[in-house]
Amino acid sequence: MKVLVISHGHPKFSAGGGEVAAYSMYSALKDAGHDANFLAWNNNANAGEMGRSIEQITATEWLISTKTEHFTFSSLNEEAINAFKIMLESLKPDVVHFHHLIHLGIELPRLVKSIVKNVKVFLTLHEYLFICANNGQMITTKGELCYGASPAACSQCFPKVTPESFFMREGYIKNCLASVDHFFSPSEFLRERYIQWGLPAERITHLENILDLDVVANKKVKPELIKEFGFFGQINYYKGLDILLDAFAIMKKTAPEARLHINGHMSEINSPEYRKLLEQKIQDLGNSVVLNGPYTKETLKARMDQVGWLVMSSRWWENSPVVIQEAWANKVPIIVPNIGGMLEGAQVQIGGVVYEARNVESLAKELTEASKMRVSEYAPLIKGLPKYSDKKPFARLVDIYKRYN
């Protein structure tokens, strides 16, 4: 099957979970013998100048420089789109599988169908951007968790935008998405949110991210790791590292030897105020915090080997956090908030400890209990973790492709 996977970024340049998941899907298809190509949005701000709308980086991988406006995600760069059309005419894929449309343009599924006869179009949804104009977080602009969008509710978040504008935004996005044959959602939670929003249930399948992870089969239990906690991933306000630092400070009073390993890019925090806040909290915790910097696929296992627990403290719902699967593959138990894709990860995927989302005291309590755990309690936890495999979701993906072709 000839498949073109289109992503909102290339993990070589932007290692977010969605980008990694898209690239892994492309790699898995290629490994399985499909004629797979990978086209990623070029996040280089200078890209696209000098007429280079599409740039080839390997025999089957390209970058595309497009622009969209950020309310309806309408594609703005006609030159890049023209280059994309030529690429489609040349490749003639059987399947085009999008991950995100925010940088490429909401109109692209329909465009693809108008260019390539009989092509089937799929879209993996990675968060709630089509539903929520607040960066797709489904958090109100006042910071509260949002349980369902509506024109009136969204206008309360953005008083300068009328309910009618939100109504038309929703209509435009849905009309453009009507060209997608089938949607995939990496979590059941996100799937349900999109069904609640209006996507037909029969056209959206829960499919876990296909991640090519090195799997630890039999992990040796190391007692000294019980008091080693790890934070993995992007660092921004929504990921809530400040909540974890505050909870860790409380827990430290009873477990002074505990340490927190931060695996993420402090220098990429967009908000200077938030960065300053985190730096102060980290400084207050002294040697208890280990700043490891960002990690890659190659360094993931070594980083996971340093910790006995993976802790998430996101303020938003998340979708299906890649870090949970990374912890799963490395047999690291998780401590996560009791909402959205994180709760689903802890309840359905691998099991884990949950605490009340956004509640420092609740997280501190769970951290304290974890740090006090005896080996006889911790070892069965490790041994009880299921073995990670992405074979099932991959087989399901191919089945669905075949169903449409």
Next chain:
Amino acid sequence: MAQAEEKIAFVKSKDDLGPRIKYNIESVSRIGDAFLINGWMVDPDEQCRSILVRKLAGKRVAVAQLTWVRFARKDVADAFPGLAKPGDLHGFAFVTTEFPDPDDATKLNINLLTKSGKAFGEFIDVREVNSFDEAITQGFGTIIAPPVNLEICKKLFAAIVEGALPLRKAATLLSLNQFGSPVSNPELSIIIPIYGNLDLMQYQIGNLINYASPTTEIVFAVDDPNLVNGALRLGQRLSGLLNLSFKVVAPTRNLGFSGINNFASQYCESRNILFLNSDCFPVQGGWEEKVVKALDEKKYAIIGARLLFMDETIQHDGIEFESKIDLPGFVLNAHPNKSLPAKIIKPNSTKEKSTCVTAAFMAIRKEVFDELGHFDEGYIRGDFEDTDLCLKAIDAGYKIGIIRDQKIFHLERLSQKNGIDNFLRNKITLTNSARQSTKWEALLSTKLPLIENI
């Protein structure tokens, strides 16, 4: 008239007219061939006999005996507490078209005559009004506070509108562009006026990719020359992305709702036209077939539709004419079932009251539209021209139908530019109402046929 003037004693100042007469001419505006004169007067003893207006140009002298419109001016009453009586109407305004060759008038000589034979005259600069919209805004601004009555609408505002109509210069074609392949032999042409907001054009295109059939011709009519370039760029971008065929047509100047629809109708290739507001969205397949079938069967000349607010309450379900106790003499357009949940008001469950339909969604055979003489462009800013067209159709013996089983949203008023205050809108509505009831006085006094559910 010359004899009467000879008996008049001209005085040097207004004060010489008498201690109990106070007045001021506040402005003189030229609107097309008409002059609008606006001022106030306090005259508790009713000593004022008349106002004479002269135009001095070359050897010509014209005099206009005028019938004025009076209205309340609280500011004037407050300024003369000793002279002003409660309930007196101190404001006055009038429009005259009695002067030949108005082009050479830069000043008017305005004279107030008393019953005792005194007169005071002064020259007032004439302010030129250059556009229809300016004429409406400034002219209607003569009345600075409610109430607005039928006399004001019929004698003052209607005269301002008539004076302003020639200011609408003839429009020619500024731009006509086809995006995508033209539809051959279209079953229906949809005209969507675009004014003030290009976002609505984007949303319409997005909607029509799924809810317009390939046999439908789409015509965006851009009613603002300043928006044309933006509309063309948007059209080019979205037609390429979304593979939709449509035309963009634009006149050289803003024409208003009636004018732009009339103008765009020239560029429709189909035998059937649908006038669709830019904030009106059919969201259910099959609506076009129903409209086309009903028009082609020729049982109905005009077809409207039940329209919904975004919360699926009824925005439009037909129009009936009504009068209101607080607006004596006016015949107003009322909207039965408005704001009621559409799920509860079944299409055939209530007694029909309506006789007309809105042009937010109005389908008509093109030959009938031409026969009826199109929308009347004397109505201002998108009001009443739809019921006027329906009345023309009724008067010609045609029937009007309505479709109520399709889901069509109308976000109402988004398609009109904001920035107009409520009082001005109210004055416009009442003026349009007065125009309609004057024009259709005989027909409106009969029992009109009800619209029929299709």
